[in-house]
Amino acid sequence: MEISDSSSRILAGLLEARTGQQLTLNRRWRLETALNHLLRERGIASIDELITILVMGKEPSLAGRVVEALLNNETYFFRDRAPFDTLARSALPALAQKRAATKRLRIWSAGCSTGQEPYSLAMMFAEEPLKWQGWTIDILGTDVSEAAVQRARAGVYTQFEVQRGLGIAQMIKWFEETPDGWRAAEGLRRPVRFQVHNLLEAPPHPGGFDIVLCRNVLLYLNTEMRERAFERLSSAMVPDGWLMLGAGETVIGQTRKLTADKETRGLYILAGQAEQADRQVA
Amino acid sequence: MKTCLIVDDSKVIRKVARHILETLEFSVDEAGDGKEALEHCEASMPDVVLLDWNMPVMSGMEFLKLLRQRGHSDQPKVVFCTTENDMAHIRAALEAGADEYVMKPFDRETLHIKLQLVGVA
Numbered sequence: 001m002e003i004s005d006s007s008s009r010i011l012a013g014l015l016e017a018r019t020g021q022q023l024t025l026n027r028r029w030r031l032e033t034a035l036n037h038l039l040r041e042r043g044i045a046s047i048d049e050l051i052t053i054l055v056m057g058k059e060p061s062l063a064g065r066v067v068e069a070l071l072n073n074e075t076y077f078f079r080d081r082a083p084f085d086t087l088a089r090s091a092l093p094a095l096a097q098k099r100a101a102t103k104r105l106r107i108w109s110a111g112c113s114t115g116q117e118p119y120s121l122a123m124m125f126a127e128e129p130l131k132w133q134g135w136t137i138d139i140l141g142t143d144v145s146e147a148a149v150q151r152a153r154a155g156v157y158t159q160f161e162v163q164r165g166l167g168i169a170q171m172i173k174w175f176e177e178t179p180d181g182w183r184a185a186e187g188l189r190r191p192v193r194f195q196v197h198n199l200l201e202a203p204p205h206p207g208g209f210d211i212v213l214c215r216n217v218l219l220y221l222n223t224e225m226r227e228r229a230f231e232r233l234s235s236a237m238v239p240d241g242w243l244m245l246g247a248g249e250t251v252i253g254q255t256r257k258l259t260a261d262k263e264t265r266g267l268y269i270l271a272g273q274a275e276q277a278d279r280q281v282a
Numbered sequence: 283m284k285t286c287l288i289v290d291d292s293k294v295i296r297k298v299a300r301h302i303l304e305t306l307e308f309s310v311d312e313a314g315d316g317k318e319a320l321e322h323c324e325a326s327m328p329d330v331v332l333l334d335w336n337m338p339v340m341s342g343m344e345f346l347k348l349l350r351q352r353g354h355s356d357q358p359k360v361v362f363c364t365t366e367n368d369m370a371h372i373r374a375a376l377e378a379g380a381d382e383y384v385m386k387p388f389d390r391e392t393l394h395i396k397l398q399l400v401g402v403a
Contacts, residue, residue, distance in 0.1 A: 076391065081398070159367055159385050164392045167399045168372060168383040177369055 003031055007051045011070065014054070018067045019144045020200045020229075021220040027070065034069050064146075071145045072220070075113040077165030078120045083215065083244055083266060088124060090264040091242050095210055096131065098240065103135045108209040108236060110199055111217035112141035115152025115192075116165070121213075122188040123174055140204055142197035152194045155184035199229045203236035212237055215246035223254075230255035234270055243268040284402050285309045285326075289319040289342065290334040290363070295386075299332055299363070302390045306403055316340030320348060327356045330402045333380075335364035335371070343378060350379040359400040363388070 011031065012023035027034070035047060042062070044050050054063055078084050095105055109118045118141035125132050143149050162175055162182040175182040197204055199217065212233055218226050233243055234257040243258060244267055245251070251258040251268050261267040286308040288299045300310045311328065313319035317340040319331065331349075333342040346360055359381045364371070367385040375383055381400045384393060397403035 081395075160387060160389075160392075163385055163388070163396075165395055167396070168376065172369060172372055 003047050007047050010051050010055065011047075011066065014063060015067055015070050018063070019071070019198060020225045021071070021144075022222055023070065024220060027072065031070075035066065038065055038069050068145055068147050071148070073113045073145065073148050074216075075116045076161070077116045077123075079117065079165060079215070080247055081165075082247075083213075084120060084124065086264060086266045087121075087211070087244070091211055091267060092124070099210070105135065105137050105211075106209045106238075107137070107139045107211045108204065108213070109139065109141045110197075110212060110214040110233065112143050112152060112194070113145070113148045114157075114161075115141055115148075115155060115194065116157075116161075117141065117213060117215070118152070118192045118194070119155065119174075119184055119188050120165070122190075122192050123170065125191065126174070126187045137191040139192045140209075141192060141194045142204060143194075144196065144198045146196050149194050149196045155189055156181040157184075158182075199232060200225060201232070203232055207236045208238050209236050210238055210241050211244065212241065213244045215244065216249070218245065218249055218254075227255055230257055234258055237270060239270060239273055241270070283307060283309045284330065285311070285328040286330045286332060286402075287311050287313060287319060287322055287328040287358070288332045289313045289316065289337070289345065290332075291315055291337040292334070295334070295363075299393075302393055303332075305390065306394055306397065308403075316342060316345030316348075319345050323349060323354075323358070327354060328358050330359040330361060330397065330400065332361050332363050332384075335362065335366045335375075343374070346375070346378050346380060359402055361396055361400060363393075 008028060008031065015021055015023050031047065035050065039050060044053065050066070053059055054066065099105060107121055109121065112118050118139045121139050125137050141152055143152070156178065158181050162171055174185050174188055176185060195204060214233055218229055221229055230251065237243060242261065251260065257271055258268045259271045261269045286303050288296050288310060290296050290299070291314050296312050300312065303310050311322060313322050315337040333346065335342040342362065342364065350357070360379065361382040361384060362375045362380045363384045363386065365386045372383050382396045384396055394403060
């Protein structure tokens with residue numbers, strides 16, 4: 001199916017207006033695949049016909065469905081592994097000491113898609129019950145896609161999804177087989193909650209996150225939107241909190257609010273904190 | 283280069299798995315059933331075996347039990363790769379000495395991570 005440039009531009013505009021995300025090249029070539037299911041479901045013959053319906057405003061709910069279909073929900077448990085090792089090795093032991101008095105941790109998984117990242121984090125805590133006994137762990141997963149958040153809340157995964165990233169022992173320990181799929185165990189669900197949220201808007205209430213993960217999301221934003229997202233993310237962090245980005249994403253040249261943590265590669269801290277630490281060393 | 287023996291009676295599955303494993307820089311050999319796989323292991327022990335469950339002549343489970351009984355010092359890692367996807371089969375495989383378990387269908391990412399988890403990738 002040939003997609004005209006004008007159709008492609010209209011879809012790009014719609015996606016950007018609703019989410020701030022750009023229709024990057026790798027998304028453009030998969031437009032047809034992304035929208036195929038929706039076209040069949042609505043009995044629409046082509047993308048150009050879909051654009052006509054959208055432009056004429058005949059079906060207001062359709063625009064939301066199109067945006068949902070265009071979003072990239074690729075994720076899996078413990079995606080890329082190394083970031084989780086970094087958290088386990090550096091950030092969590094440090095926080096276990098720093099927050100020993102309050103025994104409370106807040107983590108925000110921003111752009112969590114269907115929930116695998118928040119549940120992976122929950123698994124890390126659940127697998128060390130003695131260490132975290134008596135702690136209140138609050139893991140918030142947010143995504144701009146309502147459909148993704150609904151799936152995340154359900155915490156039920158297909159056979160294909162549940163084994164992506166998990167070892168078999170971990171899978172059978174933390175997921176139970178149900179007629180609907182593999183359901184996350186109560187121990188994983190308890191510390192995790194989800195909400196629909198756009199990164200470009202004010203951070204979720206009440207903020208004050210010790211760790212913010214925002215991986216493989218900012219690459220879909222243009223420079224201006226990315227800067228705004230960094231502002232939002234940094235305003236959600238506690239002064240000594242950490243931000244983790246996806247592999248290949250950085251704060252360098254993108255924002256003045258954050259800087260690389262010299263102690264731990266892959267983590268970012270608030271710029272003011274880094275200056276304070278430098279002054280203490282001096 | 284690590285070596286992997288694919289044991290599956292389906293030529294199509296062997297072809298798909300071979301393609302994935304070669305992109306992961308494995309040297310790949312194939313066997314069509316458990317007996318053939320056992321003979322291969324006697325001649326040359328691979329680093330990892332990707333093992334189907336239901337096969338003619340000798341099943342994956344029979345192969346695994348015999349392989350583990352022989353007690354070679356250079357025992358390979360064994361990753362079951364099967365359409366048997368219920369808890370009873372998974373537990374039986376782990377008890378018999380499987381190191382990991384992949385349920386078909388799977389993709390490159392899934393297989394890659396499983397091979398990393400058993401320490402061969």
